[in-house]
Amino acid sequence: MSQVSPEDFAQILESVREFIRTRVLPREREIADNDAIPDDIRQACKDMGLFGFAIPQEWGGLGLDLAQDVELAMELGYTSLAMRSMFGTNNGIAGQVLVNFGTDEQKSTWLESIASGETVASFALTEPGAGSNPAGLRTKAVRQENGDWVIDGSKCFITNAPTANLFVTFARTRAADADGPGIAVFLVPGDTPGISVADHDRKMGQEGSWTADVHFDGVRVPATALVGGSEDVGYRAAMVSLARGRVHISGLAVGAAQRALDESLRHAAVTTQGGTPIGDFQLVQAHLADMQTQLMAGRALARDAAAKWVSEEDRRIAPSVAKLFCTEMVGEVADKAVQIHGGSGYMREMPVERIYRDVRLLRLYEGTSEIQRLIIGGGLVKQAKKDAKQ
Ligand SMILES: Cc1cc2nc3c(=O)[nH]c(=O)nc-3n(C[C@H](O)[C@H](O)[C@H](O)COP(=O)(O)OP(=O)(O)OC[C@H]3O[C@@H](n4cnc5c(N)ncnc54)[C@H](O)[C@@H]3O)c2cc1C
Numbered sequence: 001m002s003q004v005s006p007e008d009f010a011q012i013l014e015s016v017r018e019f020i021r022t023r024v025l026p027r028e029r030e031i032a033d034n035d036a037i038p039d040d041i042r043q044a045c046k047d048m049g050l051f052g053f054a055i056p057q058e059w060g061g062l063g064l065d066l067a068q069d070v071e072l073a074m075e076l077g078y079t080s081l082a083m084r085s086m087f088g089t090n091n092g093i094a095g096q097v098l099v100n101f102g103t104d105e106q107k108s109t110w111l112e113s114i115a116s117g118e119t120v121a122s123f124a125l126t127e128p129g130a131g132s133n134p135a136g137l138r139t140k141a142v143r144q145e146n147g148d149w150v151i152d153g154s155k156c157f158i159t160n161a162p163t164a165n166l167f168v169t170f171a172r173t174r175a176a177d178a179d180g181p182g183i184a185v186f187l188v189p190g191d192t193p194g195i196s197v198a199d200h201d202r203k204m205g206q207e208g209s210w211t212a213d214v215h216f217d218g219v220r221v222p223a224t225a226l227v228g229g230s231e232d233v234g235y236r237a238a239m240v241s242l243a244r245g246r247v248h249i250s251g252l253a254v255g256a257a258q259r260a261l262d263e264s265l266r267h268a269a270v271t272t273q274g275g276t277p278i279g280d281f282q283l284v285q286a287h288l289a290d291m292q293t294q295l296m297a298g299r300a301l302a303r304d305a306a307a308k309w310v311s312e313e314d315r316r317i318a319p320s321v322a323k324l325f326c327t328e329m330v331g332e333v334a335d336k337a338v339q340i341h342g343g344s345g346y347m348r349e350m351p352v353e354r355i356y357r358d359v360r361l362l363r364l365y366e367g368t369s370e371i372q373r374l375i376i377g378g379g380l381v382k383q384a385k386k387d388a389k390q
Helices: 006-034 039-047 066-076 081-091 095-101 104-116 234-270 282-310 317-346 351-363 369-389
Strands: 121-124 140-143 149-159 166-172 183-189 195-197 211-221
Touching: 006 039, 006 066, 006 081, 006 351, 039 081, 066 081, 066 234, 066 282, 081 095, 081 121, 081 149, 081 234, 081 351, 095 104, 095 121, 095 183, 095 234, 104 183, 121 149, 149 166, 149 183, 166 211, 166 234, 183 211, 183 234, 234 282, 234 317, 234 351, 282 317, 317 351, 317 369
Parallel strands: 121 166
Antiparallel strands: 140 149, 140 166, 149 211, 166 183, 195 211
16 A cells, blocks of 8 residues: 555646646656756755655655556656766665665664665665676675674675765675575665775766776674664565566656657658758658557557555566566567657767667666566476466
8 A cells, every 4th residue: 555645646747847848858868968967956866855756754765666666667767867867776775775675774774765765775786797697796704703693795786876975785695595695684784884986887878877897805784784684684685675676667667658759750840851840751650650659559558567565466577577568568669769859869968869878778777678687487387387286
């Protein structure tokens, strides 16, 4: 059950939409050129509660459920994806580890400042050689005699690492065994001695959102930093947070596809060749028709997956189906949008050029398209085998 009534949610959605359309859209070039989100936009996002839209109200968040979260993501996807990334980890992959697996003490220590944006939380799972297969991670956490843990290892591509005050850090406490993969998750304040964050990566797109390598060199945390107070929570917490995040990303993809289509329609209506608006050419109309069709299918699928998450009908296969379809869909839609813009679609000042680069990431993180296929195919076959035994 959502903590937010449909009426209140309609108001939240309307104010976010108005903010994005009137205040963020005109600044997209500035965000990309400066590779930074302007302070006034960051502050406005805090004021609107966007750092904590998916954090329950008892800890100061807006308390949206995933069905509402996806509607919001469709609005956020309409502009520079970097803006969403600024508060994406607080609400999503990092914040949800605490919401769903933290002890009461851990929740009361961190969640309010995550929801307000005072704390920026990063999700530190990926390592060189352990991306698609996080079960292979090598960062180690060793329990000390006094109960503290000491963490050593390296992470890569960690979103918001350069500004993070909290690293939700996955580390191995033992080799995988019959009881599980041996992965725990720790709440590591960003200023803990032994943490170093490298210069931020230079990326293909989403300028204004920073990722970086993070190194843990003898990082000591108290026993209370172990999420859920159990060494066996980590892997499951990562999988649940990622699955939930996939539905959110589906919504983002739909928002970005809508923007690419809107830009293309505007362009097709007014740009002429030999005096004829290019939108009158049937081959251009065919592109637009395909974009609209793909977009509507993606929107319906993202909403369906979100509903199945909220009702708990399917929290495994449907998120991967939605992410796979919607992120591949927006790749194709963005490509067509560049095509409709002709040579100008290749130019930096055109929103479709940015969208084309921004959305490429959606097929890579929180599980590549190949990994989504493995989850879907593997899940279906597992069920079929079970059914065959009955
Ligand atoms: C901008 C950005 C932000 C990110 N933010 C974060 C973050 O905040 N926190 C975090 O922990 N991580 C983050 N990541 C990491 C991201 O989740 C990984 O890059 C992603 O999961 C892929 O892992 P990899 O890069 O190691 O690629 P690999 O796993 O090496 O994949 C390379 C290719 O091999 C394929 N492949 C791999 N295994 C299989 C298999 N079993 N079967 C078939 N194909 C396979 C993949 O699909 C892919 O095509 C981010 C990455 C980027 C680029």
